[in-house]
Amino acid sequence: MATVTSPARSRATTYPGWFFLPAAIIYGVLFLAPTFASFYFSLTRWTLFNSTFIGLDNFAQFFREPFLIKGLLNTVIYAVISSGLKVILGLLLAVLLTSQIAARGYLRSVVFFPVLVSTVGVGITFTVLMHPTQGMINEGLAALGIKGPGWLVDPNLALISVALVDVWKGVGLATVIYIAGIVAIPKDYYEAARIDGSTSFQSFLYVTLPLCRPATVTVITLSFIGGLRTFDLIWAMTRGGPGFSSDTIASVIYKQYQAGFYGLSTAGNVVLFVLIAILVVPLTMLLNRKEGHE
Template structure:
């Protein structure tokens, strides 16, 4: 009996098709992206970490260890720069999330010229950041700017938007929101349009109000869009430089300086190793904030 049973098992074993080796062919399509990532990110990042430990010029490199980092953290404007960076990032990202969601709800509803209004909202994203900064610097001029002239027509004395230490950073943040809210709106529009219409139809049958549809359908199901907007806005806010430099140059005084502008001022002064160390610190700060935040937001989304 044992022999009779073993024979069919051997026959079945022989008939089993051999396993095919996985072909490396699909991996070839990743090679161009991998090369670009290596050349444009990995190599410059590694070089930055190395040069942050040196005193360097175009013609000379001297290894000095952690002296650049010690000197960087002694910068008198650094504390102000860190504070302004976090304030700026929080204000701009929170405002873009709220305004982007409200505009997306409006632009996905049945309104006249919906396509045109979407183009108008998104248009500032396409404009050069430096061009936007120069334009708003002229518009917000405390004496000849159009904004204060319009306020004067209704009897309001306009403040020094970019010259008042208490308003300079907030004024630049407002311009940043104006320029970047179009991208947040576009992401939210994509998220809302992807929600199945059956949910809204069922809510209408149940007699749900617009507020209940927003709270129970749009907010939870548009969460992936919210996570994307929060991450992109926070990264942009923490790395902000070009708009602030174009509008205030970090002034008046150091009141609108951010980490990136402090780094650039060191570079202007010829302290290349010191500015490279500042860039490494900025990279580590952004990574230390965004990696756990991204993990937490995505984990909360998967749990819900």
């Protein structure tokens, strides 16, 4: 027997779909169109007024340039260091700030405050603090009889130094995410663990850590993507120097734009887009799959 769908019911199921239209238009204009345009212009030698199709020559030149490959490698190193430390420190701070300590509300504000500060402002401030001879950090170490390193002038330390500043600025957001995850854990689990004789460390290891996995997935994903896309902090502190030792792919792309190599820099943007997709999508799928099996 055929089922007759009333006009009112049909309108009820199709009408809400129109609410997606404004968002779809904005998404298409501001994201999809520029993305496809970038893919096209990466295959051209272009200026503001004309373009010449040259195929994959920009990509071939990109992978022939040693400093571009260095920037690509630095990007991955930076993302791994910054995201890894944010996960570890964010979790430890969240455990501390959800315990019964005095002034924990104030301490939460203090931890989150750097997230609200301008990244360029943080970069300029730490550039002064990390000055090799007149910076407050090395002067403090000198007062303890320790010779401070050249944080931003040593090619072996510059990238790591900026990554540590990034961790200082961003760990507050990771902490807030972890606090939300810990607070959402039912107290019954901790009471059961305490009845079974678990220590505080065992409760953390077998209750807090597994049940905070959704927060961990969120922090890893956001921090890793932010690390791969980093530009403003690097540019404010080192300009990619000394030499190319702290260049990331985003700062290299910016330098190519400054030099007028628009097609090459657009190809770099495409490479960065593909790099983020290759690294982040499988990582997110892996983390979510493990979460679903537990």
